[in-house]
Amino acid sequence: MIRLEPFERDPVRRRLAHCHDLDDLRRVARRRTPRAVFDYVDGGADDEISMAANVEAFHRWRFTPRSLNDVSSADTATRLFDRPAALPLVLAPTGYTRMMHPVGEPAVARVAARRGVPYTLSTVGTTSVEDLAATAGHPDLWFQLYVWKDRKTSWELVERAAAAGYRVLEVTVDTAVSGHRGRDVRNGLTIPPSLTVRTVLDLGSRPGYWTRMLRSPGLEFANLTGANGVPGSVTMENMADQFGPVTWEDIAELRRRWSGPLVVKGPVGPDDARRAVDAGVDGLHLSNHGGRQLDRLMPPIDTLPDVRAAIGDDVCVLVDSGIRHGADLAVAVALGADAGAIGRAYLYGLMAGGIRGVDRALELLTAQFTRTLQLLGVSSVQELRAHGPELLRREPR
Known part of the structure; x- marks a missing residue:
């Protein structure tokens, strides 16, 4: 007997119920978000060769499962820097998050807390380190630092993060100059968005986005208000002009200033x-x-085995760039990562359905990763890591 699906009155719940993977969330996000904003999330540098290669690199790995093991349940928990995590996953830092949806960083951090995984706030986030710590209710917040030409600004940010209770400091080292992101240049994307005729027409075709933004506080670089040399509104092209090249001397200085885990x-x-x-x-x-940033780079997942071999098993290694499925996360762990990290993946959910969209993204990844463990014949993250080499084969190009 055919039974009609009952009508769901809540439009967000209705949309998300029809999202069965991250590609579905991406399609919904694209429909509901102005082109310039969606392209900022979805695009890459120059010819976007690296961006495409990142995803392709994960797809080249093939599984060789272990059979006849009891996998009636799977333990997805692990530890990251001596703290428990429900999944070998970190929510990576993303800039201008409230541009995608006004609930922004606090909503993402609350989902991360509920799902038991760390959340990383970006230097160029739209919520300050203090406000996020006060509102997110997350016991494992990380802070990502861009080192500024004005080093005083950088060290002040580190001190603020420590005072607010952030546990891990990540310093990004690949922004000596800005990557050329063609989509953003063509779209004229600025913070706040430039209201060109094209932008107005695009916003007008998505009234839900426009209404949410008008009802919310203005966008700003919340961690950098009043910082030396930081203009109030900058293009995506010249934002990184404020960044300085990171040197080994900077790493040494950060090690002196930061007592917690440094990444x-x-x-x-x-x-x-x-x-x-x-x-x-x-x-x-x-x-x-x-x-x-730099196009034509090797995918990080392809560098992971050599890096792990170089430093041994005792140093925590994370990998991002290209994780779109729980099976990708399993590949990363099997190759030696302690965890994977995602950015676009949860931003698609944020654009598709706000805080509930982020939760849907993590729900999908968790279910996919758990199922992959069981179908591989392993019952824990630790078992996956231990047997990783025998569970994978790389398909020739």
Whole structure:
């Protein structure tokens, strides 16, 4: 007997109920968000070769499961810097988050807290370190630092993060100059959005977005209000002009100033990984900025085995850029990562349905990862890591 699905009155719940993977969330986000805003999230640098290669690199791995094991349940929990996490996953820092939806960083952090995974606030977030700590209710907040040409601004941000109770400091090292993001340049994207004729027409076609933004406080670089040399409204092209190249001397200075776990985030190879560990760094976050900085970079997942071999098993290694499914997360752990990190994945959910969209994104990833563990014949993250080499084969190009 065919039974009609009952009509769901709540439009957000109705939309999200029909999102069965992150691609579905992306499609909804694209429909509901102005082109310039969606392209800021969805786009990459130059020809977007790195961005496409990041996803493709995960898809080249094939599973070789273990059979006849009891996988009636799977334990997805792990530990990151001596704290429990419900999933080997970190929500990576994203800039201008309230531009995607006015609930912004606090909503994302609340979902992360509820799901038991760390959340990382960006230096160029739209919520300050103090406000997020006061409102998110998250026991494991991380802070991502861009090192500024004015080092005084950088050290003040580190002090503020420590005073607000952030546990882990990530320093991003691949923004000596800004990547060329063609979509943003063509769209004329600024903070706040420039109301060109094209932008007005685009906003007019999405009244829900426009209404939410008008009812919300204005966008600003909340951590940088009044900072030296930071203009009130900058283009995505010249924002990184405020950043300075990060040097080994800066890493040493940060190690002196930050007593908690210190992580270097960027396209780090084996040699630099060893040097970073020797300099007192506690973790490495392998990342090519989601393909948004230097184009034609190797996907971080492809550098992971060599980095892990170079530094051994005792240093925490995270990897991002290209994770779109729980199976990608399983590949990362099997190759030696302690956790994966996502940015676009949860922003698609945020644009599609606010805080409930973020929760839907994490719900999907959790279910996919759990199912992948069971179908691989392993019952825990630790077992996946231990048997990783025998569970994977790489498909030739």
